[in-house]
Amino acid sequence: MDPEYFNSYVMSWGTLGTVRPFPGLNPEKDALAVQTALEKKDVVSLVSILTNRNSAQRQMVDKAYRGIGQKDLETGLKKVLSGDLLSLMLALMMTPYEHEAHRLRQAMEGLGTNEETLLEILCTRSAPQLKETNTAYSEIYKKDLEKDLKGETSGDFAKLIVALLHKDNVVGVVQRDIEALSASLDTKKTDPAIWINILTSRDAVHLQKVLMRLEMERGEPLDKTLEKRFSGDFRMGLKTLVQCIQSPHVFLAQRLVSMKTAVVHGVMVSRCEEDLLCVRAAFLKLTGTSLYTALQKHFKGEHLQALLAICRSED
Structure with missing residues (x-):
């Protein structure tokens, strides 16, 4: 466990995420530290900083970094990192709605459609969240999400997918x-x-x-x-x-059991500021093993350390 986490660990009732705002944030100081870490290819420091800030704070650090080097942090990360660790860090640098839009797009690209990922996002997100994700998708990819979903699905399944995208909250008996x-x-x-x-x-x-x-x-x-x-x-x-x-948390825990890299990244990044503690509890009950321990059996190196930093602790 990164000792810096204990300095940032502010527990409060109702907080079910594992990644919380870092107190006393100084975006300019962080940006300089990130710049130094990138120049030295100090992956440990990069992971430490980016996993100990929440999404909104990472956006502030990115803005400060661009002010220093005239380039966004994503460009800098791509020069130093690679593979699964790069994918994870880039996911962390997206806003929550950008991240969900990215996952939806990835699920529809290439040969075949990843229906499980489409369903995970559309079934576990609220109508307001999906509306924001829809907007982010349009802004990033210049495409209509509903049209893309219809193009990748058919029949009653397509009708279900579209209905989920536009889910309502009608009062019923x-x-x-x-x-x-x-x-x-x-x-x-x-x-x-x-x-x-x-x-x-x-x-x-x-x-x-x-x-x-x-x-x-x-x-x-x-x-x-x-x-x-x-x-x-x-x-x-x-x-x-x-x-x-x-039981959405049991469903997400079952998704994590596969330990597929894309699934682990998707679930952990998207839930780490909301309810990853609940998903962790469901995973432990489902498998008899904590998520923290399971990650150590399937991943390694700096990539593992980044995942453990997001997971935070043993259950």
């Missing part, structure tokens, strides 16, 4: 929603539109009540019910959405 979903399951062919409409237009607390009572009424886990009634990408998408409604 719990019993009425239960009855509508239950009735759809009693038909010969279940109508996907009913599920898409209800599960993307209510708040999380409302939907948790609906799904819990629906499970009790049907007498089996909803996961099994959906497995029987739907198929293909839509089934996967609906099961993911239901899991995220019921």
Whole structure:
């Protein structure tokens, strides 16, 4: 553990992130320290500084750095770092919404589409967060996110994806929603539109009540019910959405179990200022091993140290 972290560690009730604002921030001092570290190729110092500042503070350091060297920090990092460590540091230098937009774009580029990453972001983010991400995507890539998503998906799965992007918060009646979903399951062919409409237009607390009572009424886990009634990408998408409604932190912990570099970077960077402590707790309960220990078994070198700095501590 970096000793500097203990100086920046300000615990407060309601704080569920692992990366918190660094007290007494001096962006100009940090910028000079970063410049020196880049000149000396001092990776340890770079990692120490960038993982001990929150996103807003890193943006301030970047601005100060540009004032010193007339170049952005991203350019400097690319000259000194490479591989997975570079990818992680560049992710940290993005704003939260830029980072989510970047992940969505990466999930749609190249051969095939990474549906799991699309679903992770669209299912776990609120309507206001997705609106900001949508704006960031348009500004960065000069493309329309909805059109890109439609181009990469099809059928009922595409309808679900678009509905998630534009999810609403309509006031609903719990019993009425239960009855509508239950009735759809009693038909010969279940109508996907009913599920898409209800599960993307209510708040999380409302939907948790609906799904819990629906499970009790049907007498089996909803996961099994959906497995029987739907198929293909839509089934996967609906099961993911239901899991995220019921327990988003368990879903994110399950994502981390794979220890795939892109997934680990994506989840840890996007959640480190929000609720990574909850994800850590879910990971420990799920695997019997702390995230901090698991990272040490799969990664190494400065890349590992950067991940541990974001994770912060053993559970």
